[in-house]
Amino acid sequence: MFASTPLDSTFDIQNFTAHNMMTSGEVASNSTNPGSGSRSIDEAFAAFTPIPSVLLDAAFRIIQVSASFLALNHLTLDECLGSNVYDLVRSRTLVPGPTALRLVVDSAIAARNVYATSEQQATGRCHANLRAVPIFEGNELLYVLLEVQDTTAEHESRCAVNDQLDRNDTYRVLVDTVKDYAIFMLDTQGNVRTWNSGAQLLKGYKPEEIIGKHFSVFYGEDDIIFEKPRKELEICLRDGKVEDEGWRYKKDGSKFWANVTITCVTRNGVHIGFSKVTRDLTERKAAESQVVAAYEESAKLKSAFLANTSHEIRTPLHGMLSALTLLMDTSLTPEQRELGTMMEESGSILLQVINDILDYSKLSSGIFSISSDTAVSIPNLITSIVRSIQTTVKPGVSLATSLDLNLPTTAFGDPLRYRQVVQNLITNAVKFTESGSIDVHASLVEEDETSFTIRTEITDTGIGIEDIAIGSLFNPFTQFDTSATKRYKGTGLGLSICKSLAELMGGAIGFHPNPKEQGSVFWFTAKLGKINTLNRVDRLSAKFEASVLSPAPDSLELVRELAPGKRVLLAEDNFINQKVMLMMLKGLGFANVDIAMNGAEAVDRAKRKPLFYDLILMDISMPVLDGVGAAIQIREAGIDVPIIAMTANALKEDVASYLAQGMNDYVPKPVDRQILLKAFLRWLR
Amino acid sequence: MPDSTRREAEDRSEEGSVSLPDLGDSIDAVTFEQILEMDDEEDEREFSRSIVFGFFEQAEQTFKKMDDALKEGDLATLSSLGHFLKGSSATLGLTKVKDSCEKIQHYGQKKDEEGTIDEPDEAKCLERIKETLVAVKEEYAEVEKVLKKFYGS
Numbered sequence A: 001m002f003a004s005t006p007l008d009s010t011f012d013i014q015n016f017t018a019h020n021m022m023t024s025g026e027v028a029s030n031s032t033n034p035g036s037g038s039r040s041i042d043e044a045f046a047a048f049t050p051i052p053s054v055l056l057d058a059a060f061r062i063i064q065v066s067a068s069f070l071a072l073n074h075l076t077l078d079e080c081l082g083s084n085v086y087d088l089v090r091s092r093t094l095v096p097g098p099t100a101l102r103l104v105v106d107s108a109i110a111a112r113n114v115y116a117t118s119e120q121q122a123t124g125r126c127h128a129n130l131r132a133v134p135i136f137e138g139n140e141l142l143y144v145l146l147e148v149q150d151t152t153a154e155h156e157s158r159c160a161v162n163d164q165l166d167r168n169d170t171y172r173v174l175v176d177t178v179k180d181y182a183i184f185m186l187d188t189q190g191n192v193r194t195w196n197s198g199a200q201l202l203k204g205y206k207p208e209e210i211i212g213k214h215f216s217v218f219y220g221e222d223d224i225i226f227e228k229p230r231k232e233l234e235i236c237l238r239d240g241k242v243e244d245e246g247w248r249y250k251k252d253g254s255k256f257w258a259n260v261t262i263t264c265v266t267r268n269g270v271h272i273g274f275s276k277v278t279r280d281l282t283e284r285k286a287a288e289s290q291v292v293a294a295y296e297e298s299a300k301l302k303s304a305f306l307a308n309t310s311h312e313i314r315t316p317l318h319g320m321l322s323a324l325t326l327l328m329d330t331s332l333t334p335e336q337r338e339l340g341t342m343m344e345e346s347g348s349i350l351l352q353v354i355n356d357i358l359d360y361s362k363l364s365s366g367i368f369s370i371s372s373d374t375a376v377s378i379p380n381l382i383t384s385i386v387r388s389i390q391t392t393v394k395p396g397v398s399l400a401t402s403l404d405l406n407l408p409t410t411a412f413g414d415p416l417r418y419r420q421v422v423q424n425l426i427t428n429a430v431k432f433t434e435s436g437s438i439d440v441h442a443s444l445v446e447e448d449e450t451s452f453t454i455r456t457e458i459t460d461t462g463i464g465i466e467d468i469a470i471g472s473l474f475n476p477f478t479q480f481d482t483s484a485t486k487r488y489k490g491t492g493l494g495l496s497i498c499k500s501l502a503e504l505m506g507g508a509i510g511f512h513p514n515p516k517e518q519g520s521v522f523w524f525t526a527k528l529g530k531i532n533t534l535n536r537v538d539r540l541s542a543k544f545e546a547s548v549l550s551p552a553p554d555s556l557e558l559v560r561e562l563a564p565g566k567r568v569l570l571a572e573d574n575f576i577n578q579k580v581m582l583m584m585l586k587g588l589g590f591a592n593v594d595i596a597m598n599g600a601e602a603v604d605r606a607k608r609k610p611l612f613y614d615l616i617l618m619d620i621s622m623p624v625l626d627g628v629g630a631a632i633q634i635r636e637a638g639i640d641v642p643i644i645a646m647t648a649n650a651l652k653e654d655v656a657s658y659l660a661q662g663m664n665d666y667v668p669k670p671v672d673r674q675i676l677l678k679a680f681l682r683w684l685r
Numbered sequence B: 001m002p003d004s005t006r007r008e009a010e011d012r013s014e015e016g017s018v019s020l021p022d023l024g025d026s027i028d029a030v031t032f033e034q035i036l037e038m039d040d041e042e043d044e045r046e047f048s049r050s051i052v053f054g055f056f057e058q059a060e061q062t063f064k065k066m067d068d069a070l071k072e073g074d075l076a077t078l079s080s081l082g083h084f085l086k087g088s089s090a091t092l093g094l095t096k097v098k099d100s101c102e103k104i105q106h107y108g109q110k111k112d113e114e115g116t117i118d119e120p121d122e123a124k125c126l127e128r129i130k131e132t133l134v135a136v137k138e139e140y141a142e143v144e145k146v147l148k149k150f151y152g153s
Helices: A024-031 A041-048 A067-073 A085-092 A097-109 A152-177 A197-203 A220-226 A227-238 A282-329 A334-365 A378-390 A415-432 A494-504 A536-542 A555-562 A575-588 A599-610 A627-636 A652-660 A674-685 B029-036 B046-072 B075-092 B093-106 B122-150
Strands: A051-055 A062-064 A127-137 A139-151 A180-186 A241-249 A255-267 A270-280 A374-376 A398-403 A411-413 A434-447 A452-459 A511-515 A519-530 A565-570 A592-596 A615-619 A643-647 A665-668
Touching: A041 A062, A041 A536, A051 A067, A085 A097, A097 A127, A097 A139, A097 A592, A127 A152, A152 A197, A180 A197, A220 A227, A227 A241, A227 A270, A241 A652, A255 A615, A270 A282, A282 A334, A282 A674, A334 A494, A374 A415, A378 A398, A378 A415, A378 A434, A398 A415, A411 A452, A415 A434, A415 A452, A415 A519, A415 A652, A494 A511, A494 A519, A494 A565, A494 A652, A519 A599, A555 A674, A565 A599, A575 A592, A575 B046, A575 B075, A592 A599, A599 A615, A599 A627, A615 A627, A615 A674, A627 A643, A627 A652, A643 A652, A652 A665, A665 A674, B029 B046, B029 B075, B046 B075, B046 B122, B075 B093, B075 B122, B093 B122
Parallel strands: A398 A434, A565 A592, A565 A615, A615 A643, A643 A665
Antiparallel strands: A051 A062, A051 A139, A127 A139, A180 A270, A241 A255, A255 A270, A374 A411, A411 A519, A434 A452, A452 A519, A511 A519
16 A cells, blocks of 8 residues: 655655545535644544554444555545445556465454564565554444555664674674684673684684683783783773784783773764784794894894904014014115015005904994094194194105184094095095195084084095096995006905995085195084083194104113103002002113002092193002092193093003093003003103 | 914023923913023022912802802992903913903903904893803812912922
């Protein structure tokens, strides 16, 4: 009794004034009286019941029909009233058809109770069923009421439920077949509610063993103490999701490295629990730590290898060079002297090569550190470098320095590294310049509140750089001279080291041809920190420079001439060494030697008589105050007496830091008289 | 720069070349000669004798302090004692003793024997110091014997 044709949704039942559900005899009078006030109960019912209804008499003729029914089936009142319902159904091909209708009606009558068809699809998404209500008086059937029940809403909600079921089933299958992930649900309290096969495989619990238990059983003691499970759920509630990596425990007590994702699950805005996905990352973690361990191991081996090799090479080389220096001090024939000079040159090149390789390997492995808190005087530094290189300049070449007046007198930087770059560039210029000039120019190019940027430029009139080589000039192992004769020696690392150093100092390095004539211009910039305290540094930094030795024929005689009248302070805590040093000094002619048993005593003595001492010999490792601390305090007091460190820690870095902190020079321990003599000559003349 | 530059000094002082008995490989001849050269007269050897016997005293005291520090498990003290004795043994050219003292210094700093690689395991460091201490005492006993013989006592 509901049409298969679409129901017009604009159909307005209120305007359907067909004064419905009325008896045939009343049609005329009621049709002219749409007002509600005078309407009978029957009329009102017929006009306004939302349930499409038809009332049949015992012969199944339609005696009342509701407006909603007429609207539903696009019928008029006249077509219906008085008609046999089966005829109507047949003639208007209503749904359900006469057979189904008869079944409902007969069943209702037979049962004397309400009977409904199964749900049927009406138009479009609409679903409905037909209900027959038999009305008896005693045993006599009076009427049958047919009602169309719209079940669309129920149908849809049921469909939704079914869909959900389908979906859940699908996912459950998916989840259950995942073996590599533990996927399970927790209720709002954190108790396990579901358990997939992956969870069983990973954690070792069977579903019946774990469901209902709190998920904190997977955590270790430490995590429990820190209430990690509770905190994770709290974070999850707040953020919707939480991810964690850490150790989790299996049923058998073994642990595994887990990646855990907990997601908050809500349904219709209500929090119903958490989903938890756990992955076993133990293997990945193990692989990672293996890689890390292997890397660390190889880095260690490399540094140990480098340290050993450099030590093994440098020690005999130094021995050789020192012996050679002594040999050169003796009276030699001109031929012998020339051969000796060649040996000295080759030896110092070899030493430079080894130092370069060490520096380069450190720079390339990133373990090279640069200090930025040592006060340095760039003008003095450059002057002293130039002075020390002056002796190596070929005849006919002039080496000159020009320093801008606006250069800061002192700034914070790394004097050792700055020196290394300047020295390298000037040495290169000297090496490749046969005649003409080498000019070293330094200027302040930029200044802000905290720093100076200083540019140092070295212009020479040497062989210059071929265009083709310019691009790769600063690459490691690049050499200008690749001819078989190789007039110029070196590793080809120098400029690449300079580049790294300049960059470490916050600057850059570059080259362009000499604009005026044949030759090169190399420049680099470095950033230096500003300092406010202008105390000790100026005087000192120039003195840091241990000038290249041009050994005098007899150091011993020279020192013996200098020694009388010079006052020396010896700071040394070990009395054996004290006695030996005293005796050695006495042997050299020093009559005035004071002893300090530790650094504090040395500071005390130096401060008490600021201008008294000509030189301090300072052990590094001493009780109360060590040698470095003492040097710092002496410098802070404004005393600029030369301080020579005595140490067995002769690593380049150590020495660099001693020099940076106020020492002027150092002699290795055990103190060798010849080395001590050279140091005295450097600082007492 | 190396800490062990060795060479034959060509300008020996006017006392003339010192003839030394064979002191074995535990003593660096060049360094020890430098001490001997400070003696006024070769026969008496008063200065070097006082230094050497002063060292014996110092070494024995230091070993005792090391034993105590080892019992306490005091790595820092062990390291500084190692450094201390390293200084004087180096001055005398007692190479083996010096090398062992340096190892103790490094172990005490929780490093390997070269002082290059960190060794965070204190128990291991203490164990190594214990072994080295036994060795250095033996090395010391050897040079003590040689030197006492040299000084005829």
